[in-house]
Amino acid sequence: MSCCDLAAAGQLGKAGIMASDCEPALNQAESRNPTLERYLGALREAKNDSEQFAALLLVTKAVKAGDIDAKTRRRIFDAVGFTFPNRLLTTKEAPDGCPDHVLRALGVALLACFCSDPELAAHPQVLNKIPILSTFLTARGDPDDAARRSMIDDAYQCLTAVAGTPRGPRHLIAGGTVSALCQAYLGHGYGFDQALALLVGLLAAAETQCWKEAEPDLLAVLRGLSEDFQKAEDASKFELCQLLPLFLPPTTVPPECLRDLQAGLARILGSKLSSWQRNPALKLAARLAHACGSDWIPAGSSGSKFLALLVNLACVEVRLALEETGTEVKEDVVTACYALMELGIQECTRCEQSLLKEPQKVQLVSVMKEAIGAVILYLLQVGPEKQKEPFVFASVRILGAWLAEETSSLRKEVCQLLPFLVRYAKTLYEEAEEANDLSQQVATLAISPTTPGPTWPGDALRLLLPGWCHLTVEDGPREILIKEGAPSLLCKYFLQQWELTSPGHDTSVLPDSVEIGLQTCCHIFLNLVVTAPGLIKRDACFTSLMNTLMTSLPALVQQQGRLLLAANVATLGLLMARLLSTSPALQGTPASRGFFAAAILFLSQSHVARATPGSDQAVLALSPDYEGIWADLQELWFLGMQAFTGCVPLLPWLAPAALRSRWPQELLQLLSSVSPNSVKPEMVAAYQGVLVELARANRLCREAMRLQAGEETASHYRMAALEQCLSEP
Numbered sequence: 001m002s003c004c005d006l007a008a009a010g011q012l013g014k015a016g017i018m019a020s021d022c023e024p025a026l027n028q029a030e031s032r033n034p035t036l037e038r039y040l041g042a043l044r045e046a047k048n049d050s051e052q053f054a055a056l057l058l059v060t061k062a063v064k065a066g067d068i069d070a071k072t073r074r075r076i077f078d079a080v081g082f083t084f085p086n087r088l089l090t091t092k093e094a095p096d097g098c099p100d101h102v103l104r105a106l107g108v109a110l111l112a113c114f115c116s117d118p119e120l121a122a123h124p125q126v127l128n129k130i131p132i133l134s135t136f137l138t139a140r141g142d143p144d145d146a147a148r149r150s151m152i153d154d155a156y157q158c159l160t161a162v163a164g165t166p167r168g169p170r171h172l173i174a175g176g177t178v179s180a181l182c183q184a185y186l187g188h189g190y191g192f193d194q195a196l197a198l199l200v201g202l203l204a205a206a207e208t209q210c211w212k213e214a215e216p217d218l219l220a221v222l223r224g225l226s227e228d229f230q231k232a233e234d235a236s237k238f239e240l241c242q243l244l245p246l247f248l249p250p251t252t253v254p255p256e257c258l259r260d261l262q263a264g265l266a267r268i269l270g271s272k273l274s275s276w277q278r279n280p281a282l283k284l285a286a287r288l289a290h291a292c293g294s295d296w297i298p299a300g301s302s303g304s305k306f307l308a309l310l311v312n313l314a315c316v317e318v319r320l321a322l323e324e325t326g327t328e329v330k331e332d333v334v335t336a337c338y339a340l341m342e343l344g345i346q347e348c349t350r351c352e353q354s355l356l357k358e359p360q361k362v363q364l365v366s367v368m369k370e371a372i373g374a375v376i377l378y379l380l381q382v383g384p385e386k387q388k389e390p391f392v393f394a395s396v397r398i399l400g401a402w403l404a405e406e407t408s409s410l411r412k413e414v415c416q417l418l419p420f421l422v423r424y425a426k427t428l429y430e431e432a433e434e435a436n437d438l439s440q441q442v443a444t445l446a447i448s449p450t451t452p453g454p455t456w457p458g459d460a461l462r463l464l465l466p467g468w469c470h471l472t473v474e475d476g477p478r479e480i481l482i483k484e485g486a487p488s489l490l491c492k493y494f495l496q497q498w499e500l501t502s503p504g505h506d507t508s509v510l511p512d513s514v515e516i517g518l519q520t521c522c523h524i525f526l527n528l529v530v531t532a533p534g535l536i537k538r539d540a541c542f543t544s545l546m547n548t549l550m551t552s553l554p555a556l557v558q559q560q561g562r563l564l565l566a567a568n569v570a571t572l573g574l575l576m577a578r579l580l581s582t583s584p585a586l587q588g589t590p591a592s593r594g595f596f597a598a599a600i601l602f603l604s605q606s607h608v609a610r611a612t613p614g615s616d617q618a619v620l621a622l623s624p625d626y627e628g629i630w631a632d633l634q635e636l637w638f639l640g641m642q643a644f645t646g647c648v649p650l651l652p653w654l655a656p657a658a659l660r661s662r663w664p665q666e667l668l669q670l671l672s673s674v675s676p677n678s679v680k681p682e683m684v685a686a687y688q689g690v691l692v693e694l695a696r697a698n699r700l701c702r703e704a705m706r707l708q709a710g711e712e713t714a715s716h717y718r719m720a721a722l723e724q725c726l727s728e729p
Helices: 003-018 026-032 036-045 049-062 070-080 083-090 101-115 130-136 146-163 168-174 177-187 192-231 236-247 255-269 275-292 301-323 331-349 358-380 390-403 411-430 432-446 460-471 475-483 486-500 512-531 533-538 540-556 563-579 590-604 630-647 654-661 663-673 681-697 699-707 710-716 720-727
Strands: 607-610 619-622
Touching (some): 036 070, 083 101, 101 130, 101 146, 130 146, 146 168, 146 192, 168 192, 177 192, 192 236, 192 255, 236 255, 236 275, 255 275, 255 301, 301 331, 331 358, 331 390, 358 390, 358 411, 411 460, 411 475, 411 486, 460 475, 475 486, 486 512, 486 540, 512 533, 512 563, 533 540, 563 590, 590 630, 590 654, 590 663, 607 663, 654 663, 654 681, 663 710, 681 699, 699 710, 699 720, 710 720
Antiparallel strands (some): 607 619
């Protein structure tokens, strides 16, 4: 058998590949070529390699490419099997006069023919060839050798067929194909474009696994693509816009890539473009914004102009899409524009190290206001049948981001939309699983086939909480929220989220958004306690909330790193206890005693006496745990002190309980041990308020304070009310 005959036999693979779309019945194929059956019989009966080669050659000559259908290919496989191709792929000896790779080329050609059958493409005998096939992609040799090129094409055909099977991507990744494809693309040898196409498919199917197995190689491809994008002056830059989002890693993007990507985008978006050219660029920019925030945009004039351009283009696109009636909304593009608007909102509200100058912020707020108006108009038209669509979720998300920072503008429109928002949030809360799936779909819709960067919140309520916190301060919006049942929904949501932080759950794996959401809920409830106390007294959901706060605080105050949440829970519970003081649950029950003991712990441990060099007298200073977060904590602490003071006369058992905790004695001891000049007037007022109410409520408290030199301390701090109270019998 000559080398030429081997090459001819190899054409059988080409016939199978080219015939992948032809499916005539087998009897029709045989009627056109009656000798095929005889040659297949010879192939089955071949006793050695030479006979098999001869039979393969006969089959190749007997059928034309267009005549091989799926059934015929399967019959060829049944005649040949995997043993013969396996030997061809692993043999190291070729017939005289043949290059070493010819036998391997024939083996790959046969596999390519078989892989056109999806069932065979998933066969273990094909899957275990993945490492061998991957090595062919980067094999060195004469670039003009037709047989070598044919072998590379066949290898790509096999790997692509495997990738199309349900578990194929996982097998390819485990077999080292991702690294081989990266090297093949970077080498720019024959078939490198096929390598890129297959890489795109694998990243779309299994991004996380690809990056885990081949991060250095994928980063090298990203560097190459980014550099090409930055230099491109032709239409290829628009094609790269569509490819690049898939190659951004789930972790940190290399700085040199960010520079190239930003430079390339600046050139594209700064030009006059048609929508098909501009939209991929906006989507790439949105992907970068979602993954990197504003870190990919350079500081200085060029960066601020670029960011302003991005946000302006995004707002124009949103208005054009949502305000024009009768046109189909390109939801993926608009959702990408939402991500750029969200970046604009963040930069406009940043006080320090913002990329934007003040005039730019003013202009962007104005244009974003118009775009948000279009979003509200769109949401007002959403019917119940569309509420579970990802684009609606994305629209609610951007509105939530806007309301978190700005509620004074568009107030009338926002109030008009509030009933829909409450119903929408309730629908998704009651179907939490679907809501979480929606957040995944939004990420897919907006940016890429996988979820990049930080996880999108999985429920609509969490998106709306900051805005509702602002709105509950205002009479009109608050009345609408109450009328639509938002407080009851928020109570249920709080209790459900609280379960995630309870014992038995691993809080270390919870996203920060859960705790932030709980704190924001507390702020909303605090607003309602102050502005709508009657609601707290009459709505049963707040009784359930109070019970949860009472049972949860004792454990919460003991947990490291959760002081801010504990402050919210303690302060909210104290304010609600003042309104619900007649509730049986607050009449000295174990739960109520445990809650107030924990609240006292939070209030009493905020300050300590600290020695100062060169002075005989200590000064009042923040405790280490409180010091780093006092800016966020102090308002809650002062409000908690005030609320505790108000609870003392309403709950007769509270003063004796406070005395047993030794808080009044230790507080007086602390004040007597520090310089009065180190205690700010607002601290003196807060301490005096608590001490006076405890002294008035209980004789034993008064006696204990006198024994602690309370009258003298009161005199030093000019606490006239306390001094007078302690002077009385």
